[in-house]
Amino acid sequence: MDTATFRISVNRKAHIVEAAPATPLLYVLRDILELNGPRFGCGLAQCGACMVLMDGNAVPSCNIPVQAVTEAEITTLEGLAPDADTLHPVQKAFAEEQAAQCGYCLNGAIISAVALLRNNPKPNDEEIRNGMQRVLCRCGTQARMIRAIKKVEL
Amino acid sequence: MKTLQTRRNFIKTTGCLTIGFTLGAVSAFPDVLSPVQELPRGLRRHTSVNAWLEILPDGSLRVYTGKIEIGQGIRTAVAQVAAEELYMKMNKVQVVIADTDRTPDEGYTSGSGSIEGSAMSVRYAAAYARQKLLELAAPRLNAPIADLWISEGRIGTDKNSSGISFSEVLDGRQIEDVVRPPVQLKPRKERHIIGKPVARKDIYFMVAAQPVFVHNLRFPAMVHARVVRPPSYKAKLRSIDEDVAEREFPKLLKIVRNGSFLAVLSRDEYTAIKAQEYVQQNAGWSISEPLPDIADKKLPEYLKSLPTVDETVVNKGNFAGDTSEKKWISASYFKPYIMHGAIGPSCAVGLYKEDQLFIWTHSQGVFPLRETLSGMLDMPQENIHIQGVPGAGCYGHNGADDVAAEVALLALAHPGNHIRLQWSRQEEHAWEPYGSAMILENKARLSPQGRITHWEYHLWSDTHSTRPGGNPGRLLPAQYLKRPMTDDSPGFLGGGYRNAEPYYQIPNQRVHAHFFKGPLRVSALRGLGAYANLFAIECFMDELAEHAGKNPYEFRLMHLDDPRARDVVQKLREQVSAESHPEGTGIGIAFSRYKNSAAYCAVAARVAVDKDNRINLQKMWSVIDAGETINPDGLKNQTEGGMIQSASWTLKEEVTFNTEQITSRDWNSYPVFRFNEIPEVDVTIIDRPDASPLGAGEAAQGPSAAAVVNAVYHACGKRVRRLPLEKYL
Secondary structure, three states, X not given: OOOEEEEEEEOOEEEEEEXXXXXXXXXXXXXXXXXXXXXXOOOOOXXXXXXXXXXXXXXXXXXXXXXXXXXXXXXXXXXXXOOOOOOOHHHHHHHHOOOOOOOOOHHHHHHHHHHHHHHOXXXXXXXXXXXXXXXXXXXXXXXXHHHHHHHOOO | OHHHHHHHHHHOOOOOEOOOOOOOOOOOOOHHHOOOOOOOHHHHHOOEHHHOEEEOOOOOEXXXXXXXXOOOOHHHHHHHHHHHHOOOOHHHEEEXXXXXXXXXXXXXXXXXXXXXXXXXXXXXXXXXXXXXXXXXXXXXXXXXXXXXXXXXOEEXXXXXXXXXXXXXXXXXXXXXXXXXXXXXXXXXXXXXXXXOOOOOHHHHHXXXXXXXXXXXXXXXXXXXXXXXXXXXXXXXXXXXXXXXXXXXXXXXXXXXXXXXXXXXXXXXXXXXXXHXXXXXXXXXXXXXXXXXXXXXXXXXXXXXXXXXXXXEEEEEOOOOOOOOHHHOEEEEEEEOOEOOOOOOOOEEEEEEEOOEEEEEEOOOOHHHHHHHXXXXXXXXXXXXXXXXXXOOOOOEOOOHHHHHHHHHHHHHHOOOOOEEEEOOHHHHHHHOOEEOOEEEEEEEEEOOOOOEEEEEEEEEEOOOOOOOOOOHHHOHHHHHOOOOOOOOOOOOHHHHHOOOOOOOOOOEEEEEEEEOOOOOOEOOEOOOOHHHHHHHHHHHHHHHHHHHOOOHHHHHHHOOOOHXXXXXXXXXXXXHHOOOOOOOOEEEEEEEEHHHOOOEEEEEEEEEEOOOOOEEEXXXXXXXXXXXXXXXXXXXXXXXXHHHHHHHHHHHOOOOEOOOOEOOOOOOOXXXXXXXXXXXXXXXXXXXXXXXXXXXXXXOHHHHHHHHHHHHHHHHOOXXXXXXXXXXX
């Protein structure tokens, strides 16, 4: 596998990375940029653990090759808040509602909720469920997540 | 304990302090008449205060628990009880979890035992430490103990209002006393942390993308590994062309082969993944033993045809007299194999350096894992250091120990660098040990007044734990080594009849367990046999209630004499009746006391079933009594999650396989609840501040299953006795 150099924009910063062109974005984010938000869950775009915002839309990063994202603005869980010491209102609502047990799926849940609320600041129950449909949580904290999303004041 | 003492003394050679235990006035009563205070389980094994906690020089408190954080919030509960008993603020308490070099050995983090075993040990140790601190402070402050105040890590007197800090009292030493009864716990009216909802701080770290998980560990020059799996459980590696693979992947560091255990290593994670795929496709295997060929839907018949080991669990009362079959009401139920299905596949990091092996793992038992690795690797336990780091929720024994064992083998094969191994989704789905399939057969007789007079119950099950526990043959990779280690011991069969004895007053009872050795790899899954047994028993109670012409609440109450059991059922009835329910919906209920000795939990479910038999689970209620509640929000979170997870198992889940391999290998072939299927949930806690805390993390699994199945019956009149419900309705 030959590598190439790519310029990608992550969390409002440009990064030059070297990787095989087919390398899924997830491994670039985790192993090269050392980000912890997006996590490996399935590699099949089925569970949402690896979600990132790409130009504002929530998408799985586990099956998008790095060569396909050079034009996009990528935001990870780390980049939601304007600076390192604050939390985005969705992050804050999830923490205050204690909407997690193990927390492994939190990344995908928060990223999906941010994308949902950007388009629809006051979603009803059904709209929340539809917006969160790509995220799997095995601990059963979805009811708490729904409550957290309803509380968010953007 | 030896390791713990050595390491701690090695770290901090500040000397120690053993405060002599002085008897108070000698009692006039002989010992046998004094009330006996039984110390918590962990404290009976690790008896000294400093095994559980240390006062740090800056006055903060460090608490040690042998349990691992698996999303149950044990860190927070342990910090709460320690802060409470030592009159400290929560933010002055740090908690060290499962670590073979630092914490007490508390076996496995399992069976809803973290609060009863670990948090209570910490609580008693902290209360005893408070007594000792006061004893030590009294002469320093020239005052009797009764005149001292204790607050926020300081002890003082009326005259000395600023007081002296705990660390000043100890003067750099630690309390090494053995905790002996009587231990004075803080009186109920003075408690202000225990019993109050405390937010888990680790959730703040997680939403802020802090590196909380073992998956997030990174070390300089770390190497990524992937294991190449056989096509079937029982298979042998015949051939592999290493040269071709190495030419294909120049960044491949190494191919490790030991017998049929095969792995690839690379600094680049994606290279390791692609090389794993490549080698998988190009290696030659021979399957030595296929899986059984079972016709569609015939798994119960197949399992029942297997040879069994039989055990009588309960035999009481009298079954003589009229035994004509027509008076018996009977029903047979089936629960398939289901999986843990962690959202994050199993992961571990290992390093072998200068004869020492270091493992970072989300295993539920770092000490038993060390003992087992020592056997697998033929390496002294003292040379193995295992640190527990949180992973994705596991809900029992999944691939955590296996991946740690694999990383240990790879660390030895490639010394000097940290090795990180994470399973793929397909590996997690196909290779974890599942919760056993079970067949449950019920029959009972009713009196003319509608009381159950006779109860006979037979269950068929595989084992419910094959945790490593010192037995290397239970670690997945050990079975494929050049000198394979295998294990045919039965494991923990008793888990199969957990909650098989009904908690109801029934004069004549027989419960029989029949243990088979099934085709799939199995071990402990949340609740063990209790999930299937309660599904069957509580569905059967619903059927019997109808035969007796009674309402399902009334029928259960008629057979319950434990007031706390009655309370949760009655409270559930109040909660459910307080709401109005849409036309055409059905409500089902169920009750259990987990293990017949832990938390009481009653659950109700409301469903609608449309003309195409699609089930819409709308809402679930539960009432739980877990004795004294340490963290009410933690208890609610566990119970809500338990209901939702159990409903997903019940409605949707089933492991499938063909003669070669597991065929449910991802989230499409093994679907679980998605957001549009999540019911609204409502949990009511009955707190018993004067009772002992009871394990609760698994309490909702069984009754939730039966409540959902009963609700479907009440909604559409169809009694489904085989899971998953969506498939068999």
